[in-house]
Amino acid sequence: MTPGLIARSNTCLLVCLALVSPVYGQTITEREASPAPTPAPDTQAPPETQPEDPDEAQEVPDEAPGVQEEEAPPPGPTAAELATLERLRSDLQRARSFMRTGNGLDAQLIWARVARELPGSLESTRACLSLTEYALERQDPKSAKRWFDRATLPNLPSEVMAGVESLSRLSQRRRALLRRLEAWPHAPDAEGSEAQRGDSQTSIGVLLPLSGPYGRFGQMAKKGLDLAFDGTAVSLLFADTQGKASLAAAEARRLIDEEKVALLLGPVGREETRAAALVSEERQVAMITLSSFPGALEEITTAIRIRFSPGDHARAVARVAVAEMGLKRLAVVYPQSRYGLEALDAFWAEARRLGATLSVVHALGQDVATAKARRRQEIVGVAETSQSALKAAQQLAQVHALETENAHPYEALFLPLTKAVRIREVVRVLHGQGTPIRTHPAVLDVQGRPTVQLLGLYGFNRRSIVDMGDRLTENAIFAVGFAHDPDQPENHRFVNAYLQRYGAKPGALGEYAAAAYDAAKLALSVLGTLETSDSPPRTAWLRALRELRHVRGALGDRTLRPDGRLSGRPALLTVEKDDIRARLPEAEESAIRAKPQKRRKR
Template sequence: MTSRFALLLVAGLLASCTTVATKKRSSQAPFRPPTASAKPPKAIGGMTGKQPEQIQSEEVKLPEVRQQAEAGLVYLQGLVTKSVQAPDKQTQETFRMQAVEIVENRLNEEQLEAVANGSDYGFLRGHAMFRLGETSLEHRDSVNAKKYFTGVIEFLPGSDLAVRSQEILNQMDAVRNVQAQTVGVVLPLSGRNAPVGQRALRGLEMGLGLHIPGSSFKLAVMDSEGNPDSARRGVERLVKEDNVIAVVGSLLSKTAPAVAAKSDELGVPTIALSQRSGLTEIGPTVFRNSLTSGMQVRALVRSAMEDFGMKRFAILYPNDAYGVEFTNIFWDEVLARGGQITAVQTYSNKETDFRLVIQRLTGTYFGEARQDEFNIRLNELKHSDKKRSVRQSNLENVLQPITDFDAIFIPDSVKAMGQISAMLSYNDVRSVKLLGTNLWNTKDVAKRAGNFANSLLFVDSISPAQDRSRFMMEYKSIYGEDPSLIEIQAYDAGLILRQLVAAGASSREELTRRLTSLNRFPGSLGTLSMNAEREIERPVTTLTVEKGEVTPVKYRQ
């Protein structure tokens, strides 16, 4: 069956091997011949200008449009005649190039059809067919694309345009060749990110069943080297040389868009493992299996508000891509659920002393705005009989912190959370929860949190209750260590592809359809379903710390 997705392969080829502009023709105004009486615009400063009225749109009635289109074609026929009858070769070539330029850049689709099918247009028929072939590719119409490019070869044999047409046809044929049980992967397997890439590769191999003797699946591997150009070339080789049915990757936010875009261009379904936002918007064959920022935040806010009754939140975030993305999503989710954001404070991702950051968050830094309160509080302290520590006697600590929030969201590492929690305690911030992401799911989180160890809420796909899942035990028996979320997500991607292909998805189109409708698939840690944005919704667990150990939250009945 002809692959309609294979057509996108040619888009990349066209961009690299031809100077012809690829434009959609359906809504383009018809080419009109130049008016004989029109005067050339005046030159100013050596540049030719255009009069304002020449670039303004005009309302033209349908009969006039058709007359103009016909006049344009008559003008084109005249150029063809002059390119043959002109007295010398130089003049003939001038008329010829003028006619080709009009066909390549100025005709709408209806006019191109007329030229391609009209014997009066001579050599221009091949040029019109080539443009129509490009348009068919844009519309993913492989039947007509093949017809037009074949026509170019017949009308202009041996020409550069015929060579390019043959290359496109060859590419279309290559893309249609598929080895249903061969999966490709693009990962960073060299350089500083190689350890992460190797971990993902282990998980994917197990998901495809390659550790099982007699497995019929094959894995074609390409090293992205952490470079987008290398990633793109890797995808192209996987498709053309290995005939893969799908591509898994990439992990890195730097290379993920390149892998997704090239795979979609070639019509090959791809499952990205990166958290990079916007990946699935690249094209209809792009899917993602990753615990995204949106999935984490939705689960965290739902648990905080529905299970713990929280309504008011503060946000303390690092001024980097991770912190900003999570903060925006968290803010929107809280408001969407009827909650409030009462305080927000940012800090440098290189910050180590959070004293002033906490003071700004809790309103003790801006003493001038609370001058009356400061004076009253200072007077009370002076006449108090209670003994005060040296720190409490410091003027900086006269004002009490404003904690008009139930919890503080801190989208940062467990190390940063530990430094922040210590400074919160120092500034007498108490009786609030700290909310975080899966970065907090570490063995030393309780030690880092200090006085807030029993006031943590964070989310992850992995929880202690899942340590004895079949995959996790099998992975540990093979590699002698527990898998991380990277291996787990790669395993699930391989398992999904293996089972869909085994169930009959032998073409890229069919595999794309089945991925799109994936529902309640039994993954390594729970069921997986594809949402409307082609994101695999992963199971997310809300975690806390009890007796120094990470544990799933016990919901009130």
């Protein structure tokens, strides 16, 4: 925010002062016409030509010697600047509404943004005083002192301050908070506050994309933090990265250097996580990232990740197919993207390690619909099968039908596609070409040809993947980052808490809320062990994270390996009729599913 807006808002303040003070209400000409005050006997009267303020001194025009023009008033704020001030006031109102509903973390985030956006303004002062009160309520006098020091008021005479109602209330509120800080048993004093707050154990910096194109992911993560830190004495200092690497790095430096946090949580994206992790390594401050990509932490010794990556999911699916189900001949159709290549590499490496062979690999490109195709879709209301899906399915059908002494039909098809519509296209065309799909665990072959078990990742975790017609996606197995599992206590506890707080279960983005929840619980557990440590908090945080090996929470049980990789089993799901549920062992799946019925010939 430009200094001009602050200056112009102060101009509006002086206009208000004119209504309550006769001195501030006079113009320069009126003050000159007023009788000069009689000097005291032992003092010398100031020269009449000397202005009261250096800013009021102006050159006397040549054509009017001895006459001083009235100073032109500064320009008022523009429409855009007035809109900004109105928005900040509306934000403060919204923060008060959050406090009335008990949502203190959301209110804290708004106050911090207002305080940084327009420092020195009355809106910033109100926000800083609110943050001071909030920190005192959470038994955090160090953060309270830090925000209190930022709550500044205009340097005006006391009689003027008392005359303006808003300034008078702010002044009284500030004095009351000062008395509370001074009365605090271990409140930091003015001289030693920097040294005492140098490495605060109760201040945690949070880097999230709360706005911008990735704002919905950051907002979901914030919900998980709200659940975990509710009722604790930990002070969370939020920073909005907007999904940008440069902003994530800048905010990480600010939180470490200015706010003196001992731990960073977040971000969620690959590039912003890499940028923040480099700052974490440079400053030697511990960091728990919510990103799932291991490459973001390459050669970083100060950060850990707790989410399974797409590669981890692909390896888990390969282990289920090869080691548990005994499927040795595989096929893969993957998207031509960084995500698709990572999933392909991990799946094939794990399957080959377990003794499987790869019959066919097909890359699915991006199709550009022609004008005629779009027009036909508008007329009939059904999208045509994409050329890439048609080509992939035809190649898969040809390979599956080919059987020689050295070549046998594949038994499983891995589809790490991200769009449910593309998955259904491939499966539908493949079935139309005569390839049997394994829609029941007990049906291993059809007329001597092995059925194909469908495997995938989170692209299958969509309601639109359920095929209510031929049920071709029935019995598909896929790995996801998060799913509700009542048999896991931590997972079930998180889902119930989320349901009670927000009125619904976590949806498709629930993995981000669950990951933030686990990161917060992990931070709280480590914080409890640091209270008896004699080391500086930042050093103790680093040592505790480096020694950490097991994580249990809403995302399941995970083991952190020394090379930075995660070991464990992600959530495995399956399709049954019109439902998506947790996948059971093969013997149980065959027992609980209805007996497969023979399909009628058409």
